[in-house]
Amino acid sequence: xxxxxxxxxxxxxxxxxxxxxxxxxxxxxxxxxxxxxxxxxxxxxxxxxxxxxxxxxxxxxxxxxxxxxxxxxxxxxxxxxxxxxxxxxxxxxxxxxxxxxxxxxxxxxxxxxxxxxxxxxxxxxxxxxxxxxxxxxxxxxxxxxxxxxxxxxxxx
Amino acid sequence: xxxxxxxxxxxxxxxxxxxxxxxxxxxxxxxxxxxxxxxxxxxxxxxxxxxxxxxxxxxxxxxxxxxxxxxxxxxxxxxxxxxxxxxxxxxxxxxxxxxxxxxxxxxxxxxxxxxxxxxxxxxxxxxxxxxxxxxxxxxxxxxxxxxxxxxxxxxx
DNA sequence: GCGCTGCTTGACGCTAACGTAAACGTCAAT
DNA sequence: ATTGACGTTTACGTTAGCGTCAAGCAGCGC
Numbered sequence: 001x002x003x004x005x006x007x008x009x010x011x012x013x014x015x016x017x018x019x020x021x022x023x024x025x026x027x028x029x030x031x032x033x034x035x036x037x038x039x040x041x042x043x044x045x046x047x048x049x050x051x052x053x054x055x056x057x058x059x060x061x062x063x064x065x066x067x068x069x070x071x072x073x074x075x076x077x078x079x080x081x082x083x084x085x086x087x088x089x090x091x092x093x094x095x096x097x098x099x100x101x102x103x104x105x106x107x108x109x110x111x112x113x114x115x116x117x118x119x120x121x122x123x124x125x126x127x128x129x130x131x132x133x134x135x136x137x138x139x140x141x142x143x144x145x146x147x148x149x150x151x152x153x154x155x156x
Numbered sequence: 157x158x159x160x161x162x163x164x165x166x167x168x169x170x171x172x173x174x175x176x177x178x179x180x181x182x183x184x185x186x187x188x189x190x191x192x193x194x195x196x197x198x199x200x201x202x203x204x205x206x207x208x209x210x211x212x213x214x215x216x217x218x219x220x221x222x223x224x225x226x227x228x229x230x231x232x233x234x235x236x237x238x239x240x241x242x243x244x245x246x247x248x249x250x251x252x253x254x255x256x257x258x259x260x261x262x263x264x265x266x267x268x269x270x271x272x273x274x275x276x277x278x279x280x281x282x283x284x285x286x287x288x289x290x291x292x293x294x295x296x297x298x299x300x301x302x303x304x305x306x307x308x309x310x311x312x
Numbered sequence: 313g314c315g316c317t318g319c320t321t322g323a324c325g326c327t328a329a330c331g332t333a334a335a336c337g338t339c340a341a342t
Numbered sequence: 343a344t345t346g347a348c349g350t351t352t353a354c355g356t357t358a359g360c361g362t363c364a365a366g367c368a369g370c371g372c
Contacts, residue, residue: 077284079237080237080281080284081235081237082237094291101302104298104299107295108292108296111288115285115288115292118281118285119285120235121235122278122281124232124235124236125236125277125281128232128270128274129271129274129275129278132267132271132274135250136264136267139254139260139263139264139267140264142254142260143260143261146257146260
């Protein structure tokens with residue numbers, strides 16, 4: 001039975017039933033996202049994940065689709081240069097109670113904060129990309145000027 | 157004498173002459189970019205900066221406009237989540253010899269590498285921004301539904 | 313029962329990126 | 343000459359984010 005690399009479906013020992021959606025072991029998630037189980041447990045220590053426990057004495061971790069999503073968001077945050085603390089704040093924010101009006105307003109304020117940070121990063125990104133474009137164009141021009149003898153058209 | 161916060165012009169002890177362009181002391185740069193002198197010296201240790209030395213025994217650092225630019229690029233790289241090593245590689249790359257054709261080609265290859273990394277980051281950024289938009293819209297909808305009694309129009 | 317594999321919890325180690333403190337030089341003003 | 347303000351080196355301390363053992367439990371096939 002070939003296991004799908006991107007969507008491991010088998011819960012753990014059961015064939016394909018269970019009550020809820022798909023679940024994952026720690027090594028499955030580790031393989032899927034190309035990180036170590038150690039890293040995943042560390043994220044749990046930092047409050048980024050809270051998997052269910054299963055087996056004798058509830059030793060073994062079992063991750064739901066929701067936990068998988070949190071991990072995915074965590075890794076995306078890391079790629080954006082956020083610290084684990086910042087990521088935890090964002091994750092907590094997204095799951096904070098939003099029942100009352102003041103809660104909603106604070107939520108909006110936090111969202112605006114994050115948006116601002118992201119937009120600043122966007123500017124940095126675009127600036128960096130612009131510089132690369134700049135260098136690349138200049139470089140191609142140099143190449144074209146250095147070796148035009150190989151082509152069949154264009155000259156001095 | 158009010159010193160300009162964004163463009164400190166006075167070299168150090170001279171009024172406004174010197175042979176080259178504007179120069180900066182370490183504390184001037186530190187204030188301008190809101191970092192500590194310690195950080196700037198650390199970047200130098202890591203090979204990101206190489207300021208001129210001036211004064212008795214050449215003890216004191218003096219930064220040219222070019223060094224200031226390198227520092228600026230360094231900080232931008234940091235905001236993008238790059239390590240100092242990665243930043244140094246990029247800076248070195250931008251000042252590497254590009255005389256021969258193979259050099260130019262390797263340069264182009266490196267540029268393509270960096271561009272790819274940046275474009276991936278761009279995707280992450282846009283995804284994150286999209287999620288914020290999503291949450292914000294939903295949040296505003298909730299607010300509108302929770303307190304329509306304050307408005308003068310619209311109702312069930 | 314026995315070893316294999318996979319998962320678990322410590323606990324210590326390690327790199328990156330500075331912070332912080334000590335101890336000294338120096339230039340200008342007093 | 344002394345006092346600051348600023349700058350310097352050296353060195354140890356700190357935080358984040360895991361890596362790397364070490365030692366043990368739990369099913370599973372034989």
